[in-house]
Amino acid sequence: MKKTLNQKAWFMVLPVLLLVAFSAIIPLMTVVNYSVQDTFGNNEFFWVGLEWFEEILHSERMHDALSRQAMFTAIILLIEIPLGIFVALHMPKNKGFWSSLCLVLVALPLLIPWNVVGTIWQVFGRVDIGLLGHSLASLGIDYNYTQNSTAAWFTIIIMDVWHWTSLVVLLCYAGLQSIPDAYYQAAKIDQASRWNVFRHIQLPKIKGVLLIAILLRFMDSFMIYTEPFVLTGGGPGNATTFLSIDLVKMAIGQFDLGPAAAFSLMYFLGILLVSYVFYTLMVNSEGQGS
Amino acid sequence: MAKITLSNLAHSYSKTPASPSDFALKTIDHIWEDGSAYALLGPSGCGKSTLLNIISGLLAPSQGKVLFDDNDVTSASTSERNIAQVFQFPVVYDTMTVRQNLAFPLKNRKLGAAYIDSRVNDVANMIGMQDFLNDKASGLTADAKQKISLGRGIVREDVNAILFDEPLTVIDPQMKWELRTQLKALHQQLGHTMIYVTHDQTEALTFADKVVVMSEGEVVQVGTPTELFERPAHTFVGFFIGSPGMNVLPVTVVGSKAMIGNHEIQLNSTYEQLSGTIEMGIRPEYIKLSNEPSGLAIKIDRVEDVGHHKIVRTRHALDDQSLGINVIVKEGLEITDDMQYLVFEREKINVYADKWLQDGKAAI
Numbered sequence: 001m002k003k004t005l006n007q008k009a010w011f012m013v014l015p016v017l018l019l020v021a022f023s024a025i026i027p028l029m030t031v032v033n034y035s036v037q038d039t040f041g042n043n044e045f046f047w048v049g050l051e052w053f054e055e056i057l058h059s060e061r062m063h064d065a066l067s068r069q070a071m072f073t074a075i076i077l078l079i080e081i082p083l084g085i086f087v088a089l090h091m092p093k094n095k096g097f098w099s100s101l102c103l104v105l106v107a108l109p110l111l112i113p114w115n116v117v118g119t120i121w122q123v124f125g126r127v128d129i130g131l132l133g134h135s136l137a138s139l140g141i142d143y144n145y146t147q148n149s150t151a152a153w154f155t156i157i158i159m160d161v162w163h164w165t166s167l168v169v170l171l172c173y174a175g176l177q178s179i180p181d182a183y184y185q186a187a188k189i190d191q192a193s194r195w196n197v198f199r200h201i202q203l204p205k206i207k208g209v210l211l212i213a214i215l216l217r218f219m220d221s222f223m224i225y226t227e228p229f230v231l232t233g234g235g236p237g238n239a240t241t242f243l244s245i246d247l248v249k250m251a252i253g254q255f256d257l258g259p260a261a262a263f264s265l266m267y268f269l270g271i272l273l274v275s276y277v278f279y280t281l282m283v284n285s286e287g288q289g290s
Numbered sequence: 291m292a293k294i295t296l297s298n299l300a301h302s303y304s305k306t307p308a309s310p311s312d313f314a315l316k317t318i319d320h321i322w323e324d325g326s327a328y329a330l331l332g333p334s335g336c337g338k339s340t341l342l343n344i345i346s347g348l349l350a351p352s353q354g355k356v357l358f359d360d361n362d363v364t365s366a367s368t369s370e371r372n373i374a375q376v377f378q379f380p381v382v383y384d385t386m387t388v389r390q391n392l393a394f395p396l397k398n399r400k401l402g403a404a405y406i407d408s409r410v411n412d413v414a415n416m417i418g419m420q421d422f423l424n425d426k427a428s429g430l431t432a433d434a435k436q437k438i439s440l441g442r443g444i445v446r447e448d449v450n451a452i453l454f455d456e457p458l459t460v461i462d463p464q465m466k467w468e469l470r471t472q473l474k475a476l477h478q479q480l481g482h483t484m485i486y487v488t489h490d491q492t493e494a495l496t497f498a499d500k501v502v503v504m505s506e507g508e509v510v511q512v513g514t515p516t517e518l519f520e521r522p523a524h525t526f527v528g529f530f531i532g533s534p535g536m537n538v539l540p541v542t543v544v545g546s547k548a549m550i551g552n553h554e555i556q557l558n559s560t561y562e563q564l565s566g567t568i569e570m571g572i573r574p575e576y577i578k579l580s581n582e583p584s585g586l587a588i589k590i591d592r593v594e595d596v597g598h599h600k601i602v603r604t605r606h607a608l609d610d611q612s613l614g615i616n617v618i619v620k621e622g623l624e625i626t627d628d629m630q631y632l633v634f635e636r637e638k639i640n641v642y643a644d645k646w647l648q649d650g651k652a653a654i
Contacts, residue, residue, distance in 0.1 A: 180379060182377035182378065182379055182381050183381050185346075185348050185368070185375065185377065186375070186377060186381040186439070186442075188348070188367075188368045188369060189346070189368050189369065189373065189374060189375050189395075190394055190395040190398055190442065191369045191395065191398040191399060192394070192398055193398070196398070199385070200383040200384075200385050200386065201383065203385075204383075204384045204385050
């Protein structure tokens with residue numbers, strides 16, 4: 001049978017094409033546009049090629065921001081993932097009042113707008129009126145997140161753990177709920193230790209959701225902006241200036257649109273790359289499981 | 291190995307059981323003899339899994355005691371009871387190889403490496419998995435996984451009993467036969483007390499020395515497959531075992547005569563003063579189609595040919611209702627239009643009062 005040639009189908013794709021163009025491609029292309037040009041104002045641009053990219057790659061300021069960022073992400077992943085698993089393991093297993101209560105309490109921090117989270121902790125940590133700051137100060141600890149960079153880091157990490165561990169908990173809890181009882185019963189009969197139950201039953205069964213949790217936490221923490229911006233504004237000094245805070249400083253504070261555009265493109269591609277690696281890992285491990 | 295005694299045992303999932311219907315398991319007194327193979331047979335929701343979990347110690351009974359030999363183990367944990375259980379769905383440790391899976395219960399009990407090694411090899415031979423010992427358990431088929439579960443059950447030599455909770459549900463029909471035969475052979479070889487829960491009568495009858503039939507939380511009969519077939523103690527057993535099940539017909543019994551409406555049937559035994567709802571049970575295998583008007587008049591609804599025999603669905607008009615009666619006819623016997631009567635085999639007729647079997651005196 002001979003197929004009739006019909007080009008009408010292209011019209012069907014058109015709405016999606018337009019939508020994607022306006023929402024993603026065109027804005028992204030303006031960034032690309034900026035990243036390869038320079039301007040001295042008056043809306044006059046001239047071509048500079050890859051100079052901005054080179055400059056950013058060799059800029060010490062960016063290296064510092066990147067290492068702060070990597071450090072931050074590593075720390076919160078190291079805290080939130082084990083803590084999230086731990087909490088999920090200890091939540092009530094059976095459906096009922098207590099498990100519902102736990103779920104609601106755990107989910108609460110996730111429902112708070114991010115700038116509000118920043119504000120809450122800003123007040124909470126204040127030495128004069130904040131519960132945390134005042135308590136620490138009255139214990140004789142020198143705590144002031146606006147002047148001391150260790151205190152600032154401490155506050156931001158605790159804030160992020162408070163805000164986002166819940167996500168890990170919820171995902172792990174859902175994963176744990178899907179394990180049939182027979183596995184636990186068999187483990188009892190085999191006299192498996194608590195650790196073995198975790199290692200050979202629970203962990204393999206929640207591996208899928210756990211990878212999603214790690215991926216989400218990696219992406220979000222690597223792009224973190226609002227909470228530290230509200231809390232410390234990147235300070236004291238540059239102590240908590242993470243990549244996205246630095247990016248905004250560069251683009252809007254200094255109006256260096258060229259380097260900022262080059263920077264954001266590399267930032268974007270970096271996160272995309274890591275996420276892609278994670279995704280591949282995830283799909284492969286699911287394939288093994290079934 | 292041990293004798294298991296259930297004494298005055300009952301269980302309710304509700305904390306404050308008010309009526310008998312709150313009990314998943316009504317009062318049971320039963321002894322599982324050492325080294326026998328039992329099947330626990332009943333429809334879904336009859337309490338057989340509850341009973342099994344009480345024996346294995348995964349569930350604490352609301353009332354009564356569980357004894358292993360003479361030790362009260364009612365409050366003992368699963369591992370203290372030293373039993374093995376194989377579940378409905380294969381439970382394997384995905385992270386381990388087949389060998390590690392089989393060795394796991396022994397390792398946790400801190401047995402010597404040399405012993406574990408030889409024992410695992412033996413068990414792998416028994417379940418036919420010796421060629422897969424070093425494979426990852428996660429990549430295996432459902433029946434191979436169930437074999438591993440089974441292997442983990444029998445790997446400990448000193449277990450008091452091995453419990454099976456519908457272990458062949460997820461297995462393909464052909465593999466079912468193979469595994470079941472293997473189980474039976476293992477029982478003969480090992481001599482463990484085995485309790486096998488199932489809702490499949492073929493499975494129960496082929497596996498067990500004795501079948502325990504349960505209905506609505508009660509044990510209604512314990513017997514050999516033949517006893518269950520020939521003398522069902524309760525009409526439920528008659529219905530549940532056999533395909534199709536026993537025909538149960540409302541009758542009035544006077545002495546050694548049973549009446550279905552106006553039709554009189556001579557019985558082998560004499561019954562005196564029966565009270566309650568009286569019924570007569572007769573298996574389809576023991577009814578003949580006949581063209582002699584002395585039999586019970588019926589009409590044939592339809593004939594189902596299932597290969598090695600035919601199931602004839604018939605109907606007898608009684609007053610304003612009609613009684614369905616199933617008859618099994620051997621393949622090869624031709625069913626003619628004039629076959630409008632049924633003849634019952636006298637000695638195979640059972641009489642029930644309020645659904646329970648009645649013993650009569652031998653009629654002279």
